[in-house]
Amino acid sequence: MLKIKNLKAKIDGKEILKGINLEVKPGEVHAIMGPNGSGKSTLAAVLAGREIFEVTEGEVEYLGKNLLEMTPEERAKEGIFLGFQYPIEIPGVSMVNFMKTAVNEKRKYHNQEPLSAAEFLKLMREKKAVVEIDSNLTNRSVNEGFSGGEKKKNEIFQMAMLEPKLAILDETDSGLDIDALRIVANGVNKLKTPENATIVITHYQRLLDYIVPDVVHVLYQGRIVKTSGKELALELEEKGYDWIKKEVEQES
Amino acid sequence: MENQVLADINTIFIDRFKNEKSVLCEGSSELINSHREKAFEIFQKTGIPTKADERYRYITLDPVFRVDYKSYLRKRDILFNIDDVFHCDVPNLETHTILLVNGWYHDKENQLTSLPGGAVIGSFMAAAQKYPRLFEKYYGKYADPNTDGLTALNTAFAQDGIFLYVPKGVILDKSIQIINILLSDEDVMAQPRNLFILEENSQAQIVVCDHTLSSQRFLTNSVTEIAAGKNSLFDFYKIQNEHNGSVQLSSVFINQKKASNVVSGVITLHGGIIRNNIHVKLEEEYCENSTMGLYLSDKGQHVDNYTFIDHASPNCTSNELFKGVLDDYATGAFTGKILVRKDAQNTRAFQANNNILLTDDAKINTKPQLEIWADDVKCSHGATVGQLDDNALFYLRSRGINEKEARMLLMFGFTYEIMNKIKIEPLKIRISNLIEKRLRGELSRCNSCVMNCREC
Numbered sequence A: 001m002l003k004i005k006n007l008k009a010k011i012d013g014k015e016i017l018k019g020i021n022l023e024v025k026p027g028e029v030h031a032i033m034g035p036n037g038s039g040k041s042t043l044a045a046v047l048a049g050r051e052i053f054e055v056t057e058g059e060v061e062y063l064g065k066n067l068l069e070m071t072p073e074e075r076a077k078e079g080i081f082l083g084f085q086y087p088i089e090i091p092g093v094s095m096v097n098f099m100k101t102a103v104n105e106k107r108k109y110h111n112q113e114p115l116s117a118a119e120f121l122k123l124m125r126e127k128k129a130v131v132e133i134d135s136n137l138t139n140r141s142v143n144e145g146f147s148g149g150e151k152k153k154n155e156i157f158q159m160a161m162l163e164p165k166l167a168i169l170d171e172t173d174s175g176l177d178i179d180a181l182r183i184v185a186n187g188v189n190k191l192k193t194p195e196n197a198t199i200v201i202t203h204y205q206r207l208l209d210y211i212v213p214d215v216v217h218v219l220y221q222g223r224i225v226k227t228s229g230k231e232l233a234l235e236l237e238e239k240g241y242d243w244i245k246k247e248v249e250q251e252s
Numbered sequence B: 001m002e003n004q005v006l007a008d009i010n011t012i013f014i015d016r017f018k019n020e021k022s023v024l025c026e027g028s029s030e031l032i033n034s035h036r037e038k039a040f041e042i043f044q045k046t047g048i049p050t051k052a053d054e055r056y057r058y059i060t061l062d063p064v065f066r067v068d069y070k071s072y073l074r075k076r077d078i079l080f081n082i083d084d085v086f087h088c089d090v091p092n093l094e095t096h097t098i099l100l101v102n103g104w105y106h107d108k109e110n111q112l113t114s115l116p117g118g119a120v121i122g123s124f125m126a127a128a129q130k131y132p133r134l135f136e137k138y139y140g141k142y143a144d145p146n147t148d149g150l151t152a153l154n155t156a157f158a159q160d161g162i163f164l165y166v167p168k169g170v171i172l173d174k175s176i177q178i179i180n181i182l183l184s185d186e187d188v189m190a191q192p193r194n195l196f197i198l199e200e201n202s203q204a205q206i207v208v209c210d211h212t213l214s215s216q217r218f219l220t221n222s223v224t225e226i227a228a229g230k231n232s233l234f235d236f237y238k239i240q241n242e243h244n245g246s247v248q249l250s251s252v253f254i255n256q257k258k259a260s261n262v263v264s265g266v267i268t269l270h271g272g273i274i275r276n277n278i279h280v281k282l283e284e285e286y287c288e289n290s291t292m293g294l295y296l297s298d299k300g301q302h303v304d305n306y307t308f309i310d311h312a313s314p315n316c317t318s319n320e321l322f323k324g325v326l327d328d329y330a331t332g333a334f335t336g337k338i339l340v341r342k343d344a345q346n347t348r349a350f351q352a353n354n355n356i357l358l359t360d361d362a363k364i365n366t367k368p369q370l371e372i373w374a375d376d377v378k379c380s381h382g383a384t385v386g387q388l389d390d391n392a393l394f395y396l397r398s399r400g401i402n403e404k405e406a407r408m409l410l411m412f413g414f415t416y417e418i419m420n421k422i423k424i425e426p427l428k429i430r431i432s433n434l435i436e437k438r439l440r441g442e443l444s445r446c447n448s449c450v451m452n453c454r455e456c
């Protein structure tokens, strides 16, 4: 469903992604790991359409379409969801208003009637239960004053509301306590179908005990330098990244 | 250049005063007329404010006055039923609604209306005749004509406007809605004068809606005096929705006695040039004041807010919040003066002015002016000028919300802080609808009007 070929992107003249190749098929879970600053969030942002990154080379095909030509909102309505590493606080915009607008814009795009107020509230209630999110949070402004963990849960709540085909979760596990981690992971698993796929960006093997990946990639210095099965995560946990960095240096 | 034009304009006002004094004084009480004389003398010296006056640095008043406005020194009959052309629908808001047309109290039959508990609302002119003792005590006590030329000019020409009296201990449970209508077949200048008196332990809420109902140019130079007695509670909201060929110069003087609580808010939706002067004097201890403003402007509009919070006694709190969204080549200014006098210990005074400029051509000047003479003071002020938050915009778009709608949500969110402070719930809902429409560009000032006038 997603084919990334030789993707290069830069910001302020600095090349961050230096030729990414990645293919994700329906039903798959891919994990992307890698040292800080290697370009994981940049890749996620480019896939979601963040315009401050300039794509200089490469192609991205998503469900047969050229993803790079689409606006962020089109991508979202076509089923891409980005769980932000650092969710944004938006004072004055209520969660309810935000989600209602998002859900109905998506419905409109797919030629569906907008949800009535009652239907919408019912949907909210259901999805809140999935991520066991506190009711009070959805009565507040988007992420405003949310704790780190609450923000992450809120990302999964939004994901549950929007039912994406391809979810890219950027360090959704960091900052979560053990219970929250389980809840979030369960949330992701509940939303899993044979048609949709997930890319989880993480530093910790722990998350992958819950969300079991089919493939694990290591992103380093703007390239995917290693791809393997889920055992790679365990190996990284144990040994760190030094051996991979060495391998890369030897090759070049 | 500016000064020359203004000098000529001052001469016009001075001549008009001299020539038409008898008409001006006709129907007004002796007290009003004696204030008139004194104010006129002051105006002769000061004239219309120029940029040399620091408080008026960002507004150019000479083109404002250059138009050859008519001033109606006698009440004119309006030849149609106002209900046919206008309804300012604040749903579920139970109000006493009163109309002011071109500065004159509209209801000819009932110049003064009794409200529960002995409260009175009605024509300023009629009230001055009927309640000389109240006027003796309150009129001209807060709006000193020495403040500036606009206050002096209004006092010299004051004839009619709105009068409210709420006696000791009386609580008005219905809000009062004042609809200020400007409507004429020629360009008009109006100088309404309002006096609101709240005695000890009384409560009232006023909502003022300013509208232009015809395409002529209008200039309003209004003065409102508010006397908030001991322990009184007063809420005063003003919604400015006039066409872009109109000018509104509004001066409000609020005087607060012990432990009174006054909330005032100005919501500027439309208008050519708008200047709001808000003077608050916390004269006795334990007062609370909240002064807020929201301006949404575009095209060549200019919105200028000047506030002066005078902490004259200890243990008072003032909170100021002004927010603005400026589009196109609109300009604006906020000047917030806070004076904490020597004896005003344990003062808390907070001020914030936040602006969003949607284009490179939109401009805002924002300036706090703090003058603090007491030692035990908690004071803060902050001004921001920025654009819509790019990260927030992307966040919303990444959830499938199109860019236009996302911008709308962010602007609306920006105004929410002000809206949230409006205590009258149905009014809050109504204003938030108006603001949403305004931000979507769907609100014209003609919204509730069936007459066809100029483009906004």
Ligand SMILES: Nc1ncnc2c1ncn2[C@@H]1O[C@H](COP(=O)(O)OP(=O)(O)OP(=O)(O)O)[C@@H](O)[C@H]1O
Pocket (backbone or CB within 6 Å): A011, A012, A016, A034, A035, A036, A037, A038, A039, A040, A041, A042, A043, A052, A085
């Ligand atoms: N807006 C920006 N301006 C300049 N440099 C940027 C910007 N955003 C990212 N970078 C740089 O790009 C590189 C990759 O950043 P990115 O956030 O993608 O890393 P990451 O792999 O997600 O790291 P982490 O594990 O710490 O989250 C870093 O060196 C970062 O400083």
Ligand SMILES: [Mg+2]
Pocket (backbone or CB within 6 Å): A040, A041, A042, A085, A170, A171
């Ligand atoms: Mg990152």
